[in-house]
Amino acid sequence: MTIQDTWGWLVAIYLFLGGLGAGAFVVAAVISLATGERFKSTVRFGAWASAIAIAVGTLCLLLDVGKPLRALVLFRSFVNFGSWMTRGAWLLFGAILFDGLFALFWTEPVLNWVGGRWKFVAEQRKVFRVILAVLGIFVNLGVAMYTGVLLGVLQFRPFWHTWWLPALFTASALDTGVGLVTGYATLRERAEGPRTLRNILEGCIIVLILIEAAVLYLYLSHMLKASPDAIRSAELLTSGALRVPFWFVVVGLGLGVPLIVCATQLGGLLKQRAALVVPLIGLISCLIGGWTLRYLVLSAGLPQMLASPALEQILQGVKFIP
């Protein structure tokens, strides 16, 4: 079986956590901008989750490279700004700072301690929060898209070389991010009574899942009509060696289960007690689906068999596998 395995599960975790963190931040920031302090524990959770997810994801990327310690020295190792690897490294660095700072501004003990020393921080906390939320949304949307662009710019990997890929990863990032925050909101239901918040978030998940499913469909159908190499890659997922995890985990667990869970929750089909287990199942399957999507897209990224038509002609039209 030929699949791409130079970038494996560790890079898939990184792409997944980068997206998850970015998505969680966007949701937390939007909730904070729309409702102020009303759902502060949900906002705080989203902010911390995003900072930690992106930091752990970056750690996974570092563990995957040959020289992790050398890579850690950002200003020496990421200097070619024409490379998306460089742009991404700095973007991740910025996102960790932004998300961490935003999280600190929603953590009372820290805020009180800092406010005791510098009065203006405590007095102007709302302004700081709004500024961090607005700028952070842009930085984190950048991170979500970047996880796709990193692969999308590689022109000799036909299955990745398309704008559908950043679109798909961004949709999945928002989908998993909203899912994570909704899961927390569900657990905190009694404390803050955010039933209305949950309803809105569950509605968002349904819309995002439908968007993600549409993008996934358009991406694959585009690839199934593209170059022979792209078709080979796409067929690995739809009918080839990776078809079982693709249909069962990515489509079934990642999209189908959360969709059904949110629909039943919104429809009020389940009573309070059962309702706690069901959203948890929805959340876990959504996260598993999100990681598997990254892993399978990586695995299916086969090289272009022959970059040179001239070589092909000389070798009597045969395919050359490096």
Place this chain on the structure above:
Amino acid sequence: MAKQYGFWIEIDRCVECYACEVACKAEHNVDLGIKWRRVTNVWSGSFPNVTFKTISLSCMHCEKPACEAVCPTGAIKKQPGTGIVTVDQTKCIGCHYCFFACPFGVPQYGKDGTMQKCNMCAERLAKGQEPKCVSTCPGNALHFGTMEELSKLAQEKVAKKLAASTNPSVIISK
């Protein structure tokens, strides 16, 4: 145009002896499993009319190297005087991005985790010698020179410059 060194491979002179591959490995003392130069059989046809041709390829030292463009550290550089694409292993972080960018799957990674590949025997060139693979080839199937010289030499044969958007510095003839 600045000087660009390259390779010319005459497929009909190659006897698939792997001497170039072995000479390269010995010259650069590379780790087990790593091949800066690779001898590959390219199969064609279907049963019962199956045939193959043997071709020896290394880094193509492209005019516009895709690996150089994506390298975050700036470890990969195209040398202005010779056109050789080199990698500085004290800068490389082993992120594998160049492996995915290269259309020919050239970049490989040794035990130390950094990328390595053909450097056209730059140290031999400095002494006025040809790359080890070329001087070793018993059938004179491998040639080395500037792209100008090589295209003149290859004119008599049905030769094609290896084409890709990165513009490799390699000529192949039947």
